[in-house]
Amino acid sequence: GEEVYVQIQADSTGYARIRSVLKEKPKNDPDYVKASIGYVDEVNLKLLINYPFDRFYMEESKAQPAEDMYRKSIIDSTQIAYALVHVKNGEAVIRDVMIDGISISVLVRGSKNK
Structure with a gap:
């Protein structure tokens, strides 16, 4: 349940994509969502992110x-x-x-x- 900040950017088709996942709130960038880590797969280097909108x-x-x-x-x-x-x-x-x-x-x- 660690709190993280997910920076978002639009891809070439206009859909949102994750740009980065940070432990600290980004400065000078309003395009981020405060979320939490649900699961870490260290073998495959993947995260399950729990978003606040469901x-x-x-x-x-x-x-x-x-x-x-x-x-x-x-x-x-x-x-x-x-x-x-x-x-x-x-x-x-x-x-x-x-x-x-x-x-x-x-x-x-x-x-x-x-």
Whole structure:
């Protein structure tokens, strides 16, 4: 559970990637998330990082259909699911969940109209 600071940068496709993992808070760089180490694999030189954002809140009547859509999307290899996360000065908040570039809120609304 050691606290660390994960510096983030965008890759060539616009997705966030880890730039570095630090024990001390970075200076003059707002693009980092305060997280904790879950597991260290010293043989393969890998870390399991526990991020502080693991929940996305939405209107209760839409939550279950949204969760069902998300679960289906991560099983279906033809769909791309990801979270839009706002990161600044160590804090991170999930702003939206996207499936194939469309907000899950829009997808749920569309499925109720069918």
